[in-house]
Amino acid sequence: MNILVINCGSSSLKFQLIDSDTEKCIAKGLCERIGIDGSMITYAPEGGEKEVTTTPMPDHTEAIRLVLEALTNEKTGVVKSLDEIGAVGHRVVHGGENFAASTVINDEVMKAIEECNDLAPLHNPANLIGINACKELMPNTPMVAVFDTAFHQTMPEEAYMYGLPYEYYQKYKIRRYGFHGTSHSFVSKKAAEDLGKNYEDLKIIVCHLGNGASISAVKNGKCVDTSMGLTPLEGLIMGTRSGDIDPAIIEFIAHKEGKNIDEIMTILNKKSGVLGLSDNLSSDFRDLEAGHNEGNANATRTLKTYCYRVAKYIGSYVAAMNGVDVICFTAGVGENAALVRTMVCEYLGYLGVAIDQEANHKRSEDIVISTPDSKTTVMVIPTNEELAIARETVRLV
Ligand code: AMP
Numbered sequence: 001m002n003i004l005v006i007n008c009g010s011s012s013l014k015f016q017l018i019d020s021d022t023e024k025c026i027a028k029g030l031c032e033r034i035g036i037d038g039s040m041i042t043y044a045p046e047g048g049e050k051e052v053t054t055t056p057m058p059d060h061t062e063a064i065r066l067v068l069e070a071l072t073n074e075k076t077g078v079v080k081s082l083d084e085i086g087a088v089g090h091r092v093v094h095g096g097e098n099f100a101a102s103t104v105i106n107d108e109v110m111k112a113i114e115e116c117n118d119l120a121p122l123h124n125p126a127n128l129i130g131i132n133a134c135k136e137l138m139p140n141t142p143m144v145a146v147f148d149t150a151f152h153q154t155m156p157e158e159a160y161m162y163g164l165p166y167e168y169y170q171k172y173k174i175r176r177y178g179f180h181g182t183s184h185s186f187v188s189k190k191a192a193e194d195l196g197k198n199y200e201d202l203k204i205i206v207c208h209l210g211n212g213a214s215i216s217a218v219k220n221g222k223c224v225d226t227s228m229g230l231t232p233l234e235g236l237i238m239g240t241r242s243g244d245i246d247p248a249i250i251e252f253i254a255h256k257e258g259k260n261i262d263e264i265m266t267i268l269n270k271k272s273g274v275l276g277l278s279d280n281l282s283s284d285f286r287d288l289e290a291g292h293n294e295g296n297a298n299a300t301r302t303l304k305t306y307c308y309r310v311a312k313y314i315g316s317y318v319a320a321m322n323g324v325d326v327i328c329f330t331a332g333v334g335e336n337a338a339l340v341r342t343m344v345c346e347y348l349g350y351l352g353v354a355i356d357q358e359a360n361h362k363r364s365e366d367i368v369i370s371t372p373d374s375k376t377t378v379m380v381i382p383t384n385e386e387l388a389i390a391r392e393t394v395r396l397v
Helices: 060-072 109-113 124-137 150-154 165-174 181-195 248-257 261-268 273-277 284-291 299-319 330-337 338-345 385-396
Strands: 002-008 013-019 025-034 038-045 051-054 085-090 144-147 203-209 214-220 224-228 326-330 376-378
Touching: 002 060, 002 124, 002 385, 013 385, 025 060, 025 385, 038 060, 038 224, 060 124, 060 214, 085 124, 085 385, 109 124, 124 144, 124 181, 144 385, 150 181, 150 224, 150 326, 181 203, 181 214, 181 224, 181 326, 203 330, 214 284, 214 299, 224 299, 248 284, 273 299, 284 299, 284 330, 284 338, 326 330, 330 338, 338 376
Parallel strands: 002 085, 085 144, 203 326, 326 376
Antiparallel strands: 002 013, 013 025, 025 038, 038 051, 203 214, 214 224
16 A cells, blocks of 8 residues: 655645555655745655756645645656555644554544644644645545654653643643654664564663654653653754753843843754754754864864763663663664764763674664674664654554
Protein backbone atom coordinates (compact mmCIF):
# COMPACT_ATOMS: atom_id res chain seq x y z
CA MET A 1 0.00 0.00 0.00
CA ASN A 2 1.23 3.54 -0.75
CA ILE A 3 1.12 5.84 2.25
CA LEU A 4 1.30 9.62 1.92
CA VAL A 5 3.09 11.10 4.94
CA ILE A 6 2.35 14.75 5.63
CA ASN A 7 4.24 17.03 8.03
CA CYS A 8 2.44 20.35 7.93
CA GLY A 9 3.85 23.57 9.42
CA SER A 10 2.30 27.03 9.49
CA SER A 11 3.77 28.06 6.11
CA SER A 12 5.42 24.86 4.90
CA LEU A 13 4.48 21.26 4.21
CA LYS A 14 6.81 18.28 3.82
CA PHE A 15 5.56 15.12 2.15
CA GLN A 16 6.73 11.62 1.30
CA LEU A 17 4.97 8.82 -0.54
CA ILE A 18 6.13 5.50 0.90
CA ASP A 19 5.45 2.01 -0.42
CA SER A 20 4.66 0.15 2.78
CA ASP A 21 5.52 -3.24 1.26
CA THR A 22 9.10 -2.32 0.38
CA GLU A 23 9.30 0.54 2.95
CA LYS A 24 10.94 2.62 0.22
CA CYS A 25 10.20 6.28 -0.42
CA ILE A 26 8.73 6.64 -3.93
CA ALA A 27 8.65 10.44 -4.02
CA LYS A 28 9.14 13.29 -1.63
CA GLY A 29 9.08 17.05 -1.53
CA LEU A 30 8.30 20.27 0.18
CA CYS A 31 5.90 23.21 -0.22
CA GLU A 32 7.31 26.47 1.10
CA ARG A 33 5.96 29.97 1.70
CA ILE A 34 2.32 28.82 1.80
CA GLY A 35 0.13 31.93 2.08
CA ILE A 36 3.15 34.18 1.39
CA ASP A 37 4.39 35.67 -1.90
CA GLY A 38 6.84 33.47 -3.81
CA SER A 39 5.38 30.06 -2.82
CA MET A 40 7.21 27.09 -4.28
CA ILE A 41 6.96 23.34 -4.45
CA THR A 42 9.93 20.99 -4.63
CA TYR A 43 9.11 17.53 -5.94
CA ALA A 44 11.57 14.66 -6.20
CA PRO A 45 10.45 11.28 -7.54
CA GLU A 46 12.78 8.45 -6.51
CA GLY A 47 15.47 8.04 -9.17
CA GLY A 48 14.12 11.05 -11.14
CA GLU A 49 14.99 14.73 -11.50
CA LYS A 50 14.17 17.10 -8.66
CA GLU A 51 11.79 19.87 -9.83
CA VAL A 52 11.31 23.23 -8.14
CA THR A 53 8.24 25.18 -9.29
CA THR A 54 7.29 28.66 -8.13
CA THR A 55 3.50 28.92 -8.10
CA PRO A 56 0.90 30.67 -5.94
CA MET A 57 -0.25 28.72 -2.85
CA PRO A 58 -2.71 30.95 -1.01
CA ASP A 59 -3.53 28.18 1.47
CA HIS A 60 -2.70 24.61 2.53
CA THR A 61 -5.52 23.11 0.45
CA GLU A 62 -3.88 24.51 -2.67
CA ALA A 63 -0.48 23.20 -1.49
CA ILE A 64 -1.87 19.69 -1.03
CA ARG A 65 -3.70 19.91 -4.38
CA LEU A 66 -0.32 20.66 -6.00
CA VAL A 67 1.33 17.76 -4.14
CA LEU A 68 -1.36 15.35 -5.37
CA GLU A 69 -1.07 16.76 -8.89
CA ALA A 70 2.72 16.22 -8.83
CA LEU A 71 2.33 12.64 -7.57
CA THR A 72 -0.20 11.80 -10.31
CA ASN A 73 1.38 13.85 -13.12
CA GLU A 74 1.38 11.92 -16.42
CA LYS A 75 5.09 12.43 -17.09
CA THR A 76 6.81 12.77 -13.74
CA GLY A 77 4.20 11.33 -11.35
CA VAL A 78 4.69 8.06 -9.49
CA VAL A 79 1.07 6.86 -9.29
CA LYS A 80 -1.66 6.79 -11.96
CA SER A 81 -4.46 8.07 -9.75
CA LEU A 82 -5.23 9.00 -6.15
CA ASP A 83 -6.82 5.54 -5.76
CA GLU A 84 -3.26 4.24 -5.49
CA ILE A 85 -2.76 6.15 -2.23
CA GLY A 86 -4.14 3.83 0.45
CA ALA A 87 -3.91 6.16 3.45
CA VAL A 88 -2.45 9.41 4.73
CA GLY A 89 -0.30 9.63 7.88
CA HIS A 90 -0.16 13.07 9.50
CA ARG A 91 2.51 14.16 11.93
CA VAL A 92 0.80 15.95 14.81
CA VAL A 93 3.06 17.68 17.32
CA HIS A 94 1.02 17.71 20.54
CA GLY A 95 -1.42 15.08 21.66
CA GLY A 96 -1.40 16.24 25.30
CA GLU A 97 -2.70 13.57 27.67
CA ASN A 98 -5.43 12.68 25.17
CA PHE A 99 -3.24 10.47 23.00
CA ALA A 100 -0.81 7.80 24.17
CA ALA A 101 -0.74 6.24 20.69
CA SER A 102 -1.39 7.03 17.04
CA THR A 103 -5.03 7.04 16.02
CA VAL A 104 -7.32 6.96 13.00
CA ILE A 105 -8.65 10.48 12.45
CA ASN A 106 -12.38 11.16 12.90
CA ASP A 107 -14.34 14.21 14.08
CA GLU A 108 -13.83 13.35 17.74
CA VAL A 109 -10.05 13.04 17.24
CA MET A 110 -9.96 16.38 15.40
CA LYS A 111 -11.68 17.98 18.42
CA ALA A 112 -9.24 16.40 20.85
CA ILE A 113 -6.26 17.63 18.78
CA GLU A 114 -7.79 21.11 18.77
CA GLU A 115 -8.01 20.95 22.57
CA CYS A 116 -4.20 20.69 22.60
CA ASN A 117 -3.77 23.89 20.55
CA ASP A 118 -2.91 25.90 23.67
CA LEU A 119 -0.02 23.53 24.41
CA ALA A 120 1.50 23.91 20.91
CA PRO A 121 0.11 27.14 19.45
CA LEU A 122 2.60 27.25 16.58
CA HIS A 123 2.25 23.63 15.51
CA ASN A 124 -1.11 22.01 16.25
CA PRO A 125 -3.29 24.52 14.36
CA ALA A 126 -1.06 24.03 11.29
CA ASN A 127 -1.28 20.23 11.64
CA LEU A 128 -5.09 20.52 11.75
CA ILE A 129 -5.15 22.71 8.66
CA GLY A 130 -3.14 20.03 6.83
CA ILE A 131 -5.54 17.30 7.93
CA ASN A 132 -8.57 19.35 6.84
CA ALA A 133 -7.01 20.12 3.46
CA CYS A 134 -6.33 16.41 2.84
CA LYS A 135 -9.83 15.45 3.95
CA GLU A 136 -11.27 17.95 1.49
CA LEU A 137 -9.28 16.58 -1.46
CA MET A 138 -9.29 12.88 -0.50
CA PRO A 139 -12.60 12.44 1.38
CA ASN A 140 -12.60 8.65 1.17
CA THR A 141 -8.97 7.99 2.09
CA PRO A 142 -8.32 6.93 5.71
CA MET A 143 -6.13 9.32 7.70
CA VAL A 144 -4.02 8.63 10.76
CA ALA A 145 -2.54 11.08 13.28
CA VAL A 146 0.90 10.21 14.68
CA PHE A 147 1.84 12.34 17.70
CA ASP A 148 5.30 13.57 18.69
CA THR A 149 4.26 13.31 22.34
CA ALA A 150 2.58 9.87 22.33
CA PHE A 151 5.67 7.69 22.93
CA HIS A 152 6.46 9.65 26.10
CA GLN A 153 3.01 9.16 27.66
CA THR A 154 4.38 6.13 29.54
CA MET A 155 6.56 8.42 31.69
CA PRO A 156 5.77 7.99 35.40
CA GLU A 157 4.29 10.89 37.32
CA GLU A 158 7.58 11.66 39.10
CA ALA A 159 9.22 12.19 35.71
CA TYR A 160 6.51 14.38 34.20
CA MET A 161 5.52 16.64 37.10
CA TYR A 162 7.14 20.04 37.69
CA GLY A 163 7.72 21.49 41.15
CA LEU A 164 4.93 24.00 40.63
CA PRO A 165 1.57 24.55 42.35
CA TYR A 166 -0.45 21.42 41.60
CA GLU A 167 -3.45 23.51 40.56
CA TYR A 168 -1.61 24.46 37.34
CA TYR A 169 -1.52 20.80 36.37
CA GLN A 170 -5.16 20.39 37.31
CA LYS A 171 -6.32 23.55 35.54
CA TYR A 172 -4.01 23.74 32.52
CA LYS A 173 -2.30 20.33 32.28
CA ILE A 174 1.09 21.97 32.82
CA ARG A 175 3.48 19.00 32.95
CA ARG A 176 6.31 17.52 30.93
CA TYR A 177 5.23 15.87 27.66
CA GLY A 178 8.38 15.40 25.56
CA PHE A 179 8.70 15.55 21.76
CA HIS A 180 10.48 13.71 18.89
CA GLY A 181 8.61 10.62 20.19
CA THR A 182 8.35 9.04 16.74
CA SER A 183 12.13 9.22 16.40
CA HIS A 184 12.88 7.97 19.94
CA SER A 185 10.51 5.05 19.40
CA PHE A 186 11.88 4.21 15.92
CA VAL A 187 15.55 4.38 16.95
CA SER A 188 15.20 2.47 20.23
CA LYS A 189 13.29 -0.35 18.51
CA LYS A 190 15.84 -0.43 15.68
CA ALA A 191 18.70 -0.72 18.19
CA ALA A 192 17.14 -3.82 19.75
CA GLU A 193 16.42 -5.28 16.31
CA ASP A 194 19.99 -4.61 15.05
CA LEU A 195 21.48 -6.19 18.16
CA GLY A 196 19.15 -9.20 17.90
CA LYS A 197 17.90 -8.54 21.43
CA ASN A 198 14.45 -8.36 22.95
CA TYR A 199 13.26 -4.70 23.09
CA GLU A 200 11.47 -5.43 26.36
CA ASP A 201 14.73 -6.57 28.02
CA LEU A 202 16.85 -3.48 27.29
CA LYS A 203 17.66 -0.14 28.90
CA ILE A 204 18.26 2.28 26.02
CA ILE A 205 19.18 5.97 25.94
CA VAL A 206 18.41 7.72 22.64
CA CYS A 207 20.20 11.01 21.92
CA HIS A 208 18.20 12.70 19.14
CA LEU A 209 20.61 15.54 18.35
CA GLY A 210 19.32 17.63 15.46
CA ASN A 211 18.55 21.30 15.17
CA GLY A 212 16.04 20.53 17.91
CA ALA A 213 17.49 18.01 20.34
CA SER A 214 16.18 15.69 23.04
CA ILE A 215 17.23 12.60 24.95
CA SER A 216 15.01 9.79 26.15
CA ALA A 217 15.34 6.87 28.54
CA VAL A 218 13.59 3.75 27.26
CA LYS A 219 13.35 0.95 29.80
CA ASN A 220 11.90 -2.44 28.84
CA GLY A 221 10.31 -0.93 25.70
CA LYS A 222 8.71 2.04 27.47
CA CYS A 223 9.81 5.66 27.68
CA VAL A 224 10.46 6.54 31.33
CA ASP A 225 11.90 10.03 30.88
CA THR A 226 12.78 12.56 28.21
CA SER A 227 14.47 15.95 28.20
CA MET A 228 11.86 18.17 26.51
CA GLY A 229 8.98 19.33 28.65
CA LEU A 230 5.71 21.21 28.28
CA THR A 231 7.29 22.66 25.14
CA PRO A 232 10.35 21.74 23.04
CA LEU A 233 12.36 24.47 24.79
CA GLU A 234 13.41 22.40 27.82
CA GLY A 235 16.43 20.15 28.08
CA LEU A 236 19.53 20.10 25.91
CA ILE A 237 21.21 23.12 24.38
CA MET A 238 19.91 23.09 20.77
CA GLY A 239 20.60 24.87 17.48
CA THR A 240 18.93 28.11 18.56
CA ARG A 241 16.97 27.05 21.69
CA SER A 242 18.45 27.55 25.15
CA GLY A 243 17.29 24.30 26.75
CA ASP A 244 17.36 24.31 30.59
CA ILE A 245 18.06 27.65 32.25
CA ASP A 246 17.37 29.15 35.64
CA PRO A 247 13.82 30.55 35.18
CA ALA A 248 14.85 33.71 37.10
CA ILE A 249 17.09 34.65 34.14
CA ILE A 250 13.91 35.66 32.28
CA GLU A 251 13.12 38.39 34.81
CA PHE A 252 16.78 39.41 35.00
CA ILE A 253 17.07 39.97 31.22
CA ALA A 254 13.66 41.64 31.11
CA HIS A 255 14.84 44.28 33.62
CA LYS A 256 18.35 44.73 32.27
CA GLU A 257 17.39 44.89 28.58
CA GLY A 258 13.89 46.36 28.90
CA LYS A 259 12.28 43.43 27.06
CA ASN A 260 8.80 41.99 27.34
CA ILE A 261 7.94 38.30 27.71
CA ASP A 262 7.36 37.74 23.96
CA GLU A 263 10.74 39.26 23.11
CA ILE A 264 12.46 37.09 25.69
CA MET A 265 10.74 33.94 24.41
CA THR A 266 12.00 34.81 20.92
CA ILE A 267 15.52 35.12 22.33
CA LEU A 268 15.24 31.75 24.11
CA ASN A 269 13.81 30.00 21.05
CA LYS A 270 15.62 31.66 18.15
CA LYS A 271 18.76 33.41 19.37
CA SER A 272 20.11 31.10 22.06
CA GLY A 273 21.41 27.54 21.89
CA VAL A 274 24.71 26.95 20.12
CA LEU A 275 24.03 30.00 17.92
CA GLY A 276 23.88 32.34 20.91
CA LEU A 277 26.53 30.58 22.93
CA SER A 278 29.01 30.75 20.03
CA ASP A 279 28.45 34.54 19.89
CA ASN A 280 26.48 34.07 16.66
CA LEU A 281 29.16 32.02 14.90
CA SER A 282 26.60 29.44 13.73
CA SER A 283 23.77 27.10 14.69
CA ASP A 284 25.26 24.49 12.34
CA PHE A 285 27.62 21.92 13.83
CA ARG A 286 29.62 21.74 10.59
CA ASP A 287 30.66 25.36 11.19
CA LEU A 288 31.28 24.75 14.88
CA GLU A 289 33.48 21.71 14.19
CA ALA A 290 35.42 23.65 11.54
CA GLY A 291 35.79 26.61 13.92
CA HIS A 292 36.98 24.36 16.74
CA ASN A 293 39.58 22.75 14.43
CA GLU A 294 40.83 26.24 13.50
CA GLY A 295 41.20 27.20 17.17
CA ASN A 296 38.12 29.46 17.37
CA ALA A 297 37.42 29.86 21.11
CA ASN A 298 33.69 30.56 20.55
CA ALA A 299 33.32 27.25 18.71
CA THR A 300 35.28 25.28 21.32
CA ARG A 301 33.37 26.72 24.28
CA THR A 302 30.09 25.96 22.53
CA LEU A 303 30.93 22.34 21.68
CA LYS A 304 32.23 21.68 25.19
CA THR A 305 29.14 23.14 26.87
CA TYR A 306 26.81 21.33 24.46
CA CYS A 307 28.46 17.93 24.98
CA TYR A 308 28.68 18.39 28.75
CA ARG A 309 24.90 18.92 28.88
CA VAL A 310 24.29 15.79 26.76
CA ALA A 311 26.59 13.75 29.05
CA LYS A 312 24.83 15.10 32.16
CA TYR A 313 21.44 14.02 30.80
CA ILE A 314 22.81 10.57 29.94
CA GLY A 315 24.04 10.28 33.54
CA SER A 316 20.65 11.25 34.92
CA TYR A 317 18.92 8.64 32.75
CA VAL A 318 21.37 5.96 33.84
CA ALA A 319 20.21 6.85 37.36
CA ALA A 320 16.52 6.83 36.33
CA MET A 321 16.84 3.33 34.79
CA ASN A 322 19.42 1.99 37.28
CA GLY A 323 21.77 1.25 34.37
CA VAL A 324 21.97 1.35 30.59
CA ASP A 325 22.67 -1.27 27.92
CA VAL A 326 22.68 0.80 24.74
CA ILE A 327 23.24 4.48 23.94
CA CYS A 328 22.10 5.58 20.46
CA PHE A 329 22.97 8.76 18.57
CA THR A 330 20.61 9.96 15.86
CA ALA A 331 19.41 13.01 13.82
CA GLY A 332 21.56 15.55 11.93
CA VAL A 333 24.21 16.11 14.60
CA GLY A 334 24.01 12.68 16.23
CA GLU A 335 24.38 10.89 12.90
CA ASN A 336 27.08 13.10 11.39
CA ALA A 337 29.19 14.80 14.03
CA ALA A 338 31.84 12.24 15.07
CA LEU A 339 33.52 14.89 17.22
CA VAL A 340 30.35 15.47 19.26
CA ARG A 341 29.96 11.71 19.83
CA THR A 342 33.59 11.49 20.92
CA MET A 343 33.31 14.46 23.29
CA VAL A 344 30.11 13.09 24.87
CA CYS A 345 31.51 9.57 25.25
CA GLU A 346 34.64 10.92 26.96
CA TYR A 347 32.42 11.51 30.01
CA LEU A 348 31.13 7.92 30.01
CA GLY A 349 34.15 6.02 31.31
CA TYR A 350 32.16 5.08 34.42
CA LEU A 351 29.81 3.11 32.15
CA GLY A 352 32.75 1.25 30.66
CA VAL A 353 32.19 2.95 27.30
CA ALA A 354 35.05 2.47 24.83
CA ILE A 355 34.70 3.95 21.33
CA ASP A 356 36.15 2.40 18.16
CA GLN A 357 37.24 5.61 16.39
CA GLU A 358 37.42 3.94 12.99
CA ALA A 359 33.75 2.93 13.26
CA ASN A 360 32.88 6.34 14.72
CA HIS A 361 34.24 8.05 11.60
CA LYS A 362 32.60 5.70 9.09
CA ARG A 363 29.53 7.00 7.26
CA SER A 364 27.09 4.18 7.03
CA GLU A 365 23.63 3.02 7.99
CA ASP A 366 23.17 1.68 11.52
CA ILE A 367 26.54 1.02 13.12
CA VAL A 368 27.94 0.04 16.51
CA ILE A 369 30.70 2.52 17.34
CA SER A 370 31.78 1.01 20.66
CA THR A 371 34.49 -1.65 20.84
CA PRO A 372 33.49 -5.31 21.36
CA ASP A 373 34.64 -5.15 25.00
CA SER A 374 32.83 -1.86 25.76
CA LYS A 375 30.52 -2.50 28.75
CA THR A 376 27.80 -0.31 27.21
CA THR A 377 27.01 -0.56 23.48
CA VAL A 378 27.08 2.77 21.63
CA MET A 379 25.37 2.99 18.23
CA VAL A 380 24.64 5.48 15.45
CA ILE A 381 21.18 4.84 13.96
CA PRO A 382 19.80 7.20 11.30
CA THR A 383 16.28 8.21 12.26
CA ASN A 384 13.42 7.95 9.78
CA GLU A 385 10.34 9.66 11.18
CA GLU A 386 8.45 9.44 7.87
CA LEU A 387 8.87 5.66 7.70
CA ALA A 388 7.80 5.38 11.35
CA ILE A 389 4.65 7.42 10.53
CA ALA A 390 3.97 5.24 7.47
CA ARG A 391 4.31 2.06 9.59
CA GLU A 392 1.91 3.40 12.21
CA THR A 393 -0.55 4.36 9.47
CA VAL A 394 -0.49 0.88 7.91
CA ARG A 395 -0.88 -0.72 11.33
CA LEU A 396 -4.05 1.28 11.98
CA VAL A 397 -5.77 1.11 8.59
P1 AMP B 1 18.14 17.80 11.81
O1 AMP B 1 17.35 18.80 12.60
O2 AMP B 1 18.09 16.42 12.38
O3 AMP B 1 17.87 17.86 10.35
O4 AMP B 1 19.69 18.26 11.99
C1 AMP B 1 20.19 19.41 11.35
C2 AMP B 1 21.53 19.75 11.93
O5 AMP B 1 22.45 18.66 11.78
C3 AMP B 1 22.21 20.89 11.22
O6 AMP B 1 21.80 22.14 11.72
C4 AMP B 1 23.68 20.65 11.55
O7 AMP B 1 24.01 21.28 12.76
C5 AMP B 1 23.77 19.15 11.75
N1 AMP B 1 24.52 18.49 10.66
C6 AMP B 1 24.05 18.10 9.46
N2 AMP B 1 25.05 17.52 8.73
C7 AMP B 1 26.16 17.54 9.50
C8 AMP B 1 27.52 17.10 9.33
N3 AMP B 1 27.92 16.49 8.22
N4 AMP B 1 28.37 17.29 10.35
C9 AMP B 1 27.99 17.89 11.50
N5 AMP B 1 26.73 18.32 11.73
C10 AMP B 1 25.82 18.15 10.75
